[in-house]
Amino acid sequence: MTVPAPSARLRLGGRDFAPGVPVVMAVINRTPDSFYAANRMIDADRAAEAVARAEAEGADIVDIGGVKAGPGTEVDIAEELRRVVPFLARIRSDHPNLLLSVDTWRAEVAREACAAGADLINDTWAGHDPELPAIAASTGAGLVISHTGGAVPRTRPHRVGYGTDPEGVVDDVLAVLAGNARRAVDAGVPGESLLLDPTHDFGKNTWHGLALLRRTEDLVALGHPVLMSLSRKDFVGETLDLGVDDRLEGTLAATAVAAWGGAKVFRVHDVAASRRAIDMVASIRGERPPARAVRGLA
Template identity: 35%
Template sequence: MKIGNREFDLDRASHKCYIMGILNVTPDSFYDGGKWDDLDSARRHVESMIEEGADIIDVGGESTRPGHEQISTEEEIKRVVPVIEMIKKEYDIPVSIDSYKAEVVEAALKAGADLVNDVWGFRYEKFYKDNSVIRIAEITAKYGVPCCLMHNRPDTDYTNYMEDVINDLKDSIDIALKAGVSKDKIILDPGIGFAKNLEQNLILTNRLEDLLTLGYPVLLATSNKSMIGLSLDLPKDERVEGTLVTTVMGIMKGASFVRVHNIKENKRAIEMTRAILNEQKSI
C-alpha cells in the first residue's frame, strides 16, 4: 500500500508492523491535551516521533475521548491545516488526518494529508445527518488517498458482539467501495474504546485475527486507553507497559499498524516481537 510517497509492505508473513504516531493539536485529548496545540510544540513533537521511529504522523484537531465536546468545523480546520502544511513542508513522512467531518478532511487533503483516519468508519453522516450520499467517502475517493475505517456505532446494543462488529465494518467497507475508494486503499481499525465496554474491548483485542477474514490490513489503536487503565487500575500516564502488551499481541494476531503515543517503547517491542516470530521460520 502506498501512503504519501512511501510504500508499506503489508505481507503478514514478515510480521511487519508500522507505527502511526499520534499528534493531537487539541486542548482536551485524554492523554496529551494541550501539549502540542501550537506550531512550535507540534514541530518538536513531530521531530521526536520521527527520530524514535514513527512511520506516519496522525494529526487530530478534535478530541474523541468519551464525553468530548464537539467543536465547529471551522475551528477544527484552523487547528489541523497549519500543522499538516508544516509537516509536509519540513519533513518527509506521510501524514494522516484524524477526522470524521467531510469539510475538515477535504481541507486537510488540500493541505497535503496522505490518509483519512475516520473514527466513524465513514458512517457518521449516515447516523447523524441521515445522508444517503456519504461525502467523506466521496472526498477520499476523489483525492485517491487510502483510508482507515474504524469500528464505531451510536449504541452498544449488540445482538451477537463479534458478528455485529464484523457486519458494521462490512458496512463501512461497502460505503467506501461504492464511493470509489480502491479496495487496496482500505485499512480497518477495531475501534477499541468506542461503543464497547471493558469486556468487549478485551474480547476484540484477543480476537483481532477475526477482522483479517475481511481481507484488509488492520490497525490497532489501544495506546494508553481506558481498557488498560481499568485492567491494571492505573492512571493514564502509567499505561505504557499495558500498551506494549497490546502491541505485541496485535503483531502476533496480524496487525499491520499500531497507533500509539509512546513511539520509542513501541518500536522496540515491535522489533523484538518480529525477531522472535521470524526466527521461528528458520527452524
Template identity: 40%
Template sequence: MKNSITMAGKTWEWGSKTFIMGILNVTPDSFSDGGRFSDIEAALAQATRMKDEGADIIDIGGESTRPGANDIVTADEELRRILPVIQRLSKDIEIPISVDTYKAKTARLAIEAGAHMINDIWGLKKDPEMAEVVASLKVPVCIMHNRETTVYTNLMKDILLDLEQSLEIAARAGVKEEQIILDPGIGFAKTWEQNLLVMKNLEMLKKLGFPILLGASRKSFIGKTLGLEVQDRLEGTLAVTSIGITKKVDIVRVHDVLENVRVARMTDKIVR
C-alpha cells in the same frame, strides 16, 4: 488484501513489519496530552521526535473523541487547529501525515494542505460526503468500527457486519480496496470486557481481507485492568501492542513511539 500501499512516496509492504503511527493531538482536551502540542512549534518538535524514534506516519487530530469529551468541534474550528500544523509538517518533515477526522470538509482541506491519509473513527458513516471525498482524493483511508451503543448480539460477528457496511459505503463511492485499512475501534462503543474480547479475537478481522490498524494506546481498558491513571499505562500499552502483532495487526497507533517501536521490532522478529 493488496500487498502494499503508497503514501508520500513511501511504499509499505504489508507483512514486512509492523508500522508505527505516532499520535499528535493538537486539541486542548485530548484524554492523554490535551493542550501540550496545540502550539505549532511544540507540534513540530513532537512530530520530529516521533519520526526520529521510528514512527512511519504521524496522525494529527483536532477534536478529542475521548469518552466525556467536550461539545462537538465544528469543521472550521478543527481546521483552525490542524491546518497550520499540517502545512508546516508537510514541508519540514519527510514522513506521511494522517488526519484524524470524520468530517468530509476537514478531510478534503487537510489533504489539500499536505496530509496523505484519512483516519475516520466513524467508518465513513457519520458524514455522508466522506466516502466520496476519499474516493475523489484517491488517498488511503482507515475505516474504524464504531456505533452508538455497546449492545451487541454477537460481539465479533456484529463488528464484522458493521465494518462490512462501511466497506459497502466505500465501494459505492468508488474508494479502491487497496486504499483501505480497517480498525476494530478499541475503546469505542465497547465496554471493558468487550475491548478485552476484541483484543483476544483480533485475527478474525483478517477475514475481511484488509490490513488492520490497532489503536489502543493508554486507553481506559488498560487503566481499568491495571488500576492505573492514563500517564502510567505504558507497560499495559506495550503488552497490547505485542499481542496485537501476534494477532496479525499491521499498524499500531501509539503515543509512546520509541518504546512501541522496540516492542514491535522484537515481536516482529519472532512472529513474522
C-alpha cells in the same frame, strides 16, 4: 506454535508496505484537552517538535487531530480547520517523506487536509459523514473504516451491548467493517488503502476491547490492513486499574498481542517503546531479521 497470517499490504501516499511489515502511527493532538495530558499540543512549535521526535523514533505515519474524541468543549468546523490544516501543511513541507493522517469525521476538514498534504483520513466515527469515501477516492488518500456501535461523535458508551456473549461484539465489528469497506471500495478507494479499525473504547466496554484483541486474526482475515488504536485507552486502564499516565506496559502487552495476530498499523503515543515491541514481535513471527546476531557466532 502456529504463526497467524501476515498483515495485509498497505499503500499510502505512494509508499508500499508489504505484507508482514508493521507500521507505526504517532498521535499528535492539536487540542488543549486530550485525555492524555502529555499529548496536548495546541502550541504549533511544540507539536512540530513532537513530529520530528516521532519520525526520529521510528514513526511511519503521523496522525494529526484537532478535536478531543470524548465529550468536552465544542469545537466547530472553523476552529478544527484552524488547528489542523496550516499545521499539516507545515509538517508536509518540513517532512516530505513522512506519511500524514488527519483525524476527523468531518468532510469539510478532510477535504482541506488532503489538499494540504494528508495521505490518510482517519475517520474514528464510523462514517458519520457519508462523504468521506468520495473525498478519499477523489484525492487519492487512504481511509480508516471504524466501528462505534452506532455512537455519534464525541459521546461515551453507556451500557452498550452486543448480545449476551462478550464475544458477540466481534461478529458486529466484522460485519460492519466488511460492509463499510465494500462501500468505500465501490466509491473508488483501493482496498490496499483502506484500514479497518475495531475502534477500542468507542461504543464498547472493557470486556469488548479484550474480546476484540483475542480475535485479531478474524479482523485480519477480512483482507484489508488492520489498524489498532490501543494506546493508553480505558480498556487497558480498567483491566489493570491504572490511570492514563501508568498504562504504557499494558498498552505494549496489548500491542504485542495485536501484532502477533497480524495487525498492520499501530496508533501510539509512545513511539520508541512501541516500535521496539512491534519489531520484536515481527522478528518472532519470522518477518524481520534481528538487527544484530553475533551471539554464538563470534
